[in-house]
Amino acid sequence: MKKVVMFFLCLLILILPSQVFAQRKVPILIYHSIDEFTGQGSKELYVTPDNFQKQMIYLKDHGYTLLTFDRWQDIYKENKPIFITFDDGYKNNLNAFAIFQKLENERFKPSGTIFVISDFIGRSNRLSKSDLKMMADSGIISIQSHTATHPDLTEIKNYEYELKGSKDKIQKITGQPVNALAYPYGNFMTKS
Numbered sequence: 001m002k003k004v005v006m007f008f009l010c011l012l013i014l015i016l017p018s019q020v021f022a023q024r025k026v027p028i029l030i031y032h033s034i035d036e037f038t039g040q041g042s043k044e045l046y047v048t049p050d051n052f053q054k055q056m057i058y059l060k061d062h063g064y065t066l067l068t069f070d071r072w073q074d075i076y077k078e079n080k081p082i083f084i085t086f087d088d089g090y091k092n093n094l095n096a097f098a099i100f101q102k103l104e105n106e107r108f109k110p111s112g113t114i115f116v117i118s119d120f121i122g123r124s125n126r127l128s129k130s131d132l133k134m135m136a137d138s139g140i141i142s143i144q145s146h147t148a149t150h151p152d153l154t155e156i157k158n159y160e161y162e163l164k165g166s167k168d169k170i171q172k173i174t175g176q177p178v179n180a181l182a183y184p185y186g187n188f189m190t191k192s
Contacts, residue, residue: 026081029082029083031052034086034096036048052099053103057103060108060110063079066111070142070176070177083112085112086115087115088120088126091128093127094135114143115145117146118170133175136175144182145166147162148161148169152184
């Protein structure tokens with residue numbers, strides 16, 4: 001009996017796909033501003049449009065598939081999946097959108113996720129409602145939440161406004177589901 005159980009266990013391990021037993025690690029490239037640095041803000045958050053385009057061409061030429069979090073389940077279907085994200089919803093993210101449009105062809109369908117701070121939408125250096133709607137409608141960019149006001153989530157109590165309020169506002173603007181959240185500052189709490 002013991003040999004029969006071992007035989008079936010070995011057979012099961014050989015037949016079932018490896019994804020059942022292990023999670024797949026997928027890289028996420030995080031950007032903020034796609035523009036020339038002009039002396040305002042943090043220089044380390046800027047990537048020039050030319051440099052960004054070169055990075056996307058590298059991914060294209062090396063067989064990567066750019067995914068959004070709407071397509072999370074596709075990480076097992078693609079040979080080289082990768083996520084391209086942009087935090088904060090800066091107006092200059094339109095430069096990345098234009099580069100994606102320029103590089104798109106029948107073999108390469110670039111896409112990315114912009115995590116917007118919902119209360120900052122429409123400010124002078126932030127994406128407008130019409131920008132967000134246009135990009136969401138393109139199918140190239142997914143618009144997701146980076147909270148309502150960009151607080152450290154480990155320090156606040158008003159989660160309903162920061163999370164649900166942001167989600168509802170973005171969904172109303174784009175007409176698309178919000179199913180991902182980028183934690184401001186990367187801070188989060190774990191239960192002990």
